[in-house]
Amino acid sequence: MNLNIPEYVKMLAQHNITVMYSGPVWAGGLDGLSNMLQRRLDLEDLPLESSQSVFSVFVEQMNNMLMYSAEKEPFTRESGEQLEVSKGTFILGVKGKTHFVYTGNVVSGSSAAILKERIDHLNNLEGKELRKYYRERLNAENDNPESKGAGLGLIEIARRASSKIAYDISEHDSGNKYFTMYVEI
DSSP states (O other), X not given: XXXXXXXXXXXXXXXXXXXXXXEEEOHHHHHHHHHHHHHHHHHTTXXXXXXXXXXXXXXXXXXXXXXXXXOEEEEEOTTOOEEEEEEEEEEEEEETTEEEEEEEEEEOHHHHHHHHHHHHHHHTXXXXXXXXXXXXXXXXXXXXXXXXXOSOHHHHHHHHOSSOOXXXXXXXXXXXXXXXXXEEO
């Protein structure tokens, strides 16, 4: 492959991509990405609330990817222990004064249906309704049988987003779907 690095870097700059990662996602690896993102946000000298919102959306999206990715990559530790780690893509960029966070990963068909239903519901709520819904869900039992968390992540993303959550679900393989989410903060 003939990759012209300066052209690739120019393309990232033209699209205002400040951080990009694609590959295996595991809990320990998120620590490194989190630290790098915090440093990046510190360099931009953002207001504290904006910086916290960008970071919170990143954490929620990466945790969802970690827990629900249907695409796994085999990994062998030095000890010989075999693991399977989630895979996905994360992109952070800037459009004017607005940051955007984009993620993509493979999910099961049933998870895709639940994501669609929940995001559509959240996108129909306004500020006060969203805050009320968050409080209700905080005390409710999670009704998602596939959930590995409290079920508040998408609500937190919607609360911090400056516009509606954009997403796409497309066919992948074996009944799985490719799920992408785009959030502006």
